[in-house]
Structure formats: structure tokens, C-alpha cells
Amino acid sequence: MVPMCDVTLQYQELKAEIDAAMQSVAAAGNYILGPQVKALEAELAAMCETPHAVGVASGTDALHLVLRAAGIGPGDEVVTTAFTFVATTEAIGMVGATPVFADIDPRTFNIDPAAIEAAITPRTKAIIPVHLFGQPCDMDRIMAIAKRHGLLVVEDCCQALGATWKGRPVGSIGDAGCFSFFPSKNLGGFGDGGLVTTNSKELFTSVEMLRRHGGRVKYHHEVLGLNSRLDELQAAILRIKLTRLNDWNEARRRHAATYNRMLANSPNIQRPVELTESGKHCWMGLAISGGSPLMESVYGQYTILVDNRDAVCNELSKAKIGHAVYYPVPLHLQEVHQNLGMKTGSLPHTEAAATRCLSLPMFPQLEVSQQRESVEALQRACEQSRVRAA
Numbered sequence: 348m349v350p351m352c353d354v355t356l357q358y359q360e361l362k363a364e365i366d367a368a369m370q371s372v373a374a375a376g377n378y379i380l381g382p383q384v385k386a387l388e389a390e391l392a393a394m395c396e397t398p399h400a401v402g403v404a405s406g407t408d409a410l411h412l413v414l415r416a417a418g419i420g421p422g423d424e425v426v427t428t429a430f431t432f433v434a435t436t437e438a439i440g441m442v443g444a445t446p447v448f449a450d451i452d453p454r455t456f457n458i459d460p461a462a463i464e465a466a467i468t469p470r471t472k473a474i475i476p477v478h479l480f481g482q483p484c485d486m487d488r489i490m491a492i493a494k495r496h497g498l499l500v501v502e503d504c505c506q507a508l509g510a511t512w513k514g515r516p517v518g519s520i521g522d523a524g525c526f527s528f529f530p531s532k533n534l535g536g537f538g539d540g541g542l543v544t545t546n547s548k549e550l551f552t553s554v555e556m557l558r559r560h561g562g563r564v565k566y567h568h569e570v571l572g573l574n575s576r577l578d579e580l581q582a583a584i585l586r587i588k589l590t591r592l593n594d595w596n597e598a599r600r601r602h603a604a605t606y607n608r609m610l611a612n613s614p615n616i617q618r619p620v621e622l623t624e625s626g627k628h629c630w631m632g633l634a635i636s637g638g639s640p641l642m643e644s645v646y647g648q649y650t651i652l653v654d655n656r657d658a659v660c661n662e663l664s665k666a667k668i669g670h671a672v673y674y675p676v677p678l679h680l681q682e683v684h685q686n687l688g689m690k691t692g693s694l695p696h697t698e699a700a701a702t703r704c705l706s707l708p709m710f711p712q713l714e715v716s717q718q719r720e721s722v723e724a725l726q727r728a729c730e731q732s733r734v735r736a737a
């Protein structure tokens with residue numbers, strides 16, 4: 348038995364400190380936007396190398412509030428990927444704008460900059476690149492496109508806190524970065540939470556106001572806001588976990604490298620690749636075609652591509668090996684987006700990834716013996732389903 352993810356191990360590692368932090372919040376009585384939220388905002392702004400950070404109620408709200416703060420609304424188009432969690436397009440829909448999907452780079456699963464360029468119309472106002480599975484998008488090319496067309500760039504960093512592109516933290520490259528503290532993310536609370544990072548004083552002020560009923564001063568409301576605050580209690584918990592985040596991210600990278608080695612002789616399993624200089628790819632730390640990596644992924648997930656994916660999943664379930672499919676139905680084919688009129692075949696790389704993707708157990712405390720057990724079961728499952736399909 349190997350779990351896909353076990354968030355209780357983080358708690359066990361830090362139990363004494365987390366329990367004390369929770370008790371001190373309970374005793375202090377300052378439960379909404381208190382000193383813990385302020386301190387976490389400062390710590391994450393420092394880590395992400397942005398002057399501003401605002402805690403909000405979820406990653407979904409982080410995306411939604413940034414789009415609202417930027418004045419994006421009905422009639423506007425936002426270019427993004429269909430290979431992501433639905434929250435990315437929910438945020439676009441919540442401000443009344445329309446998502447326009449660009450296909451992915453089949454090797455990195457991230458939005459393909461060339462496809463972004465092709466999706467731009469006179470109505471395009473913003474791009475939301477999603478750093479999927481913890482791996483940064485090609486931010487040089489995306490920022491160049493945005494500059495050329497005068498577009499806002501909102502980085503969906505919900506799976507990628509601590510990842511870097513050319514040494515720069517995600518969330519500091521675009522106009523804003525949106526983070527989630529959902530329990531299974533690499534920095535997860537005991538409930539929902541989110542955060543916006545930005546270099547822009549205007550976006551900061553506006554999101555700050557929107558999250559608390561549209562006002563800077565209590566009972567004085569300047570714009571139509573909402574209630575979207577990060578809990579003081581969650582902030583206190585997250586601050587304790589944050590002290591371990593670099594080590595945990597390092598452990599995830601180590602596990603990814605271990606999986607890569609264990610799968611090196613499985614030609615039918617495509618391992619995750621990282622971008623290197625001049626658009627080449629490599630397996631973590633191991634150049635395929637020269638050049639050093641441009642990015643440091645935090646491996647929120649370790650996601651491979653296999654044939655006969657659903658049969659492989661069945662075998663893994665029987666062997667009690669945790670696994671997950673992120674995401675089985677790409678957003679352009681979801682019922683909620685039927686009004687866009689996009690047909691099967693319109694985003695071939697996205698659809699192929701959705702059909703073949705499979706994520707393996709990944710959490711900081713994962714042991715090499717568990718990785719071996721998972722990979723052996725996976726190789727058996729692939730072989731069995733190949734024979735059966737033939």
C-alpha cells in the first residue's frame with residue numbers, strides 16, 4: 348500500500364509547533380486579518396520577491412479578485428490552458444469574461460506560447476499561464492507576447508509555490524501571482540486559503556480592498572467587494588509549515604529524480620521533462636540535448652503519460668498503489684464550457700494528455716521503497732494492459 352499523498356505526515360512532523368500556534372491564535376482572539384495573516388503575507392512576499400502579498404480565502408478567489416481588480420469583465424477574452432483545474436476558468440467566468448483556450452506543449456503540459464499568440468484577438472485582455480504540476484511555464488516568451496499586445500499576465504501558481512523560472516520565483520514575473528493553500532498543495536493549511544502576490548501597487552490596493560467588502564476603512568465602502576479573507580488560524584498554521592517548505596520542495600525534486608531513474612528503461616512511459624536553454628528539454632538534472640535547465644519545478648505532482656491509462660489505473664487500484672488523473676476531461680470539453688462550442692479535436696495535445704496522463708504518489712515524506720513498490724506495480728500494470736489491449 349502506498350498513498351497518493353498523506354498530509355497528516357506534515358502535521359506529525361510539526362505537531363508541537365502547530366498545536367502551540369493554533370492555541371495562541373485561539374487565546375489572542377484576533378481571528379480575522381490579525382497579526383498572523385500580516386506576517387504570512389510579509390514572509391511570502393519576501394519568498395516570492397514581490398513588494399506585495401494579500402491573503403484571500405482560496406486560490407480560486409485569488410484569481411477572481413485579481414481579474415476584478417484589473418477591470419476585466421464582460422466582452423473581454425482571457426487566454427489560458429484547458430489542461431488545468433476548473434478554478435482557472437471559474438475566475439474568468441466570475442468576472443463575466445470569456446476564456447479562450449490555447450493548446451499545450453505536449454512535453455511540459457504547460458500552455459504553448461505559440462498557441463497563445465494565435466489565440467489573441469482585439470478583445471483579448473489577459474493571459475493566465477498555469478504552472479501545472481509545479482513546473483513553470485516559459486515566462487520569457489509569455490511576457491514578450493503580453494508586452495507586444497499590451498496584455499495583463501496573471502500567473503496561476505496554485506501548484507507551484509517556490510518554483511523558479513531562470514532563478515525568479517513564480518508569482519513575481521507576471522502582473523500578479525495566485526496561490527492556493529488547499530490541504531494537498533505543497534503548502535497546505537487545514538482548510539481553504541489563498542494569496543495574491545504582485546509588483547503592482549494598484550493591483551495590491553485593489554485586491555486588498557475587494558477582499559474586505561470593498562473598503563479600506565471599516566464601514567466605508569468604495570467599490571463592490573466581497574468577503575474573501577485568509578483565516579488567522581490558517582495563517583498561523585501555514586507560517587509553521589512555511590519553515591519547512593524549502594526542504595519539502597527539495598524532497599519532491601529528489602523523488603522526481605528517483606522516479607526518473609527508476610523509469611529510465613520503460614520506453615512506453617513518458618516521464619515529465621523540464622525546459623532547457625534554447626527550447627530543448629531534459630529530464631530533471633539530466634540533459635537530453637544539451638543546455639542547463641531554465642526552471643526549477645517543485646513537483647506538486649509527478650505526472651507521466653501511459654497507454655491504456657484507465658486499465659493501468661485499475662491495476663494500480665488492485666495493487667493498492669495511490670494514483671490520480673489530473674485531469675481526465677480538459678476544460679474545453681466540460682459541460683460548463685459547452686457554450687464555447689469547442690469540439691473534440693480542437694486542442695489535440697491537451698486531449699492526448701488528458702487521455703494518457705497519470706500522476707504517481709508524491710509527497711515530501713515519500714520513501715524510496717514506496718517509490719520502488721509504485722514503479723514495479725506500474726510497470727506490471729502497463730505490461731498487463733498492453734497484453735490485454737493487443
Ligand SMILES: *Cc1c(COP(=O)(O)O)cnc(C)c1O
Pocket residue numbers: 405406407408431432434435477503505506526527528529539540541
Ligand atoms: C488548486 C488550484 C486552484 C484553486 O485553488 P483553491 O484554493 O482550491 O480555490 C486553481 N488553479 C489550480 C491550477 C489549482 O491547482
